[in-house]
Amino acid sequence: MTAVLLAGCGGPGGSGGGSDELVVSGFSFGAEEFEKTVVAPFEEETGIQVTFDPGSNSDRYNRLLVDRARPDVDVVLISDLFAADGEREGLFTDIDPGSVPNRADTVEFARDAPGQGIPYTFTLPGVLYSTDAFPDGPPTVASLWDPELAGRIAVPDISATAGIPFLIAVAETFGSGPQDVDTAFAKLAELKPNVLQFYSSTTELLSLLERGEVVAAPGLDLFAYDAVEAGRPVAWAPFDRGRVLSYNKAEIVEGAANTDGAQRFVNYLLSPEVQTRTATAFSDKPVNRAATVPPIMTEVAGGAATDPGAAGYVPLDLDFVGANRGAWIDRFAREVSG
Structure with missing residues (x-):
């Protein structure tokens, strides 16, 4: 998939409280662009230092299984099927709705998606x-x-x-x-x-x-x-x-050391400004209804690029x-x- 994301190695799982460090796990493709477009601005805005290390869905999922007793990841950005598997395995935890207000501004499938994580981009x-x-x-x-x-x-x-x-x-x-x-x-x-x-x-x-x-x-x-x-x-x-449609989901790891920072990162990822930047930088279709997509997305996919549900998806x-x-x-x- 074209979604970009990051993974990382950090300290052992902790109480889940606040911290100035965050470990994010995600895709290899476009990792440098993701760092410039999402990670660096997030660090500047929040003062939280993000550690990342790219990897495939399967490799990162298997690491979560192996490390489940002492996870070294806070946020996982992963495909819908692997996210569902992880939720069934108890690898992830619920996200506090009050900590992620930007979800309320997403398209219907992302707003109402079952499970613990939140979809942040999709493919058609x-x-x-x-x-x-x-x-x-x-x-x-x-x-x-x-x-x-x-x-x-x-x-x-x-x-x-x-x-x-x-x-x-x-x-x-x-x-x-x-x-x-x-x-x-x-x-x-x-x-x-x-x-x-x-x-x-x-x-x-x-x-x-x-x-x-x-x-x-x-x-x-x-x-x-x-x-x-x-x-x-x-x-x-x-x-x-x-x-x-298929989508990628942001999940917070059960036993994460920094759940507060993780929820802050997920909310940031869902903001219209960040969703607009990621759509332009590496073609992640946004779920935030206020985001703007580059012209090529609607030229190719029409209205489905911004409202897949209305297009029958x-x-x-x-x-x-x-x-x-x-x-x-x-x-x-x-x-x-x-």
Whole structure:
């Protein structure tokens, strides 16, 4: 995902009171920009020294499990699925609503999200496509099975960010609803003649699109930003059915040494000024309704970039996905991509 974030090593877990030090854990991508855009201004405004060290979702989550008795992290910025896993494991603690007033100004899904943490940015799965191949508008989910597209589409691996949302869209399109994954897997197996490649990286997908080797691919809206800005014949559109969004969540670690500072950081991250800066610096779509997004976001995604709910997007059913994700990964490899 394009969200940036930071992790760090600090002292052992303490009473959770105030301190002038804070340890924040988050993503590797764009860490330097995040430090300039969020961390340094936060330190200047509050006098709190932030320690950070980037890492992947899985690596950081596993560290939390190992260190749960003596956590050395205060705030974790992590994807929705890992956040849900951590909440079930008791790794995180409740956030005091009175300490994070900026949440009241967020879009509906972030304001009402279940669990302990708070969503601070989101991604929009949909379909990237060649405007040369589809001059009259984007392909529908069902049209990806058109025999004329044999060997001309790419499909995300189920472990990619767009993978499970595409599975849900296929279930909505061909099955009885978003949980009809048996129908979805059967249809994905039928799609194989049209698939040139199952992709797992953004670079891989964009190269295929820009060379014209594929003309359509389920993927995230942010994948299209650079190509659209450069005037290349690439566009993105929401799925016509089965629109689910993914998000990153700010969580406070159970037993954190500085819960007061952690809540202050989360509130700062949700402020309209910071959300505007992060949208511009590294394409994190804001959840604060007063934030301003760069023009490319709305050029690519329209109103969904600022109000996904109004565009028909709903969050993933994290309980359903979390209970089945491991089996789906195995099944995808066995029945679809293998």
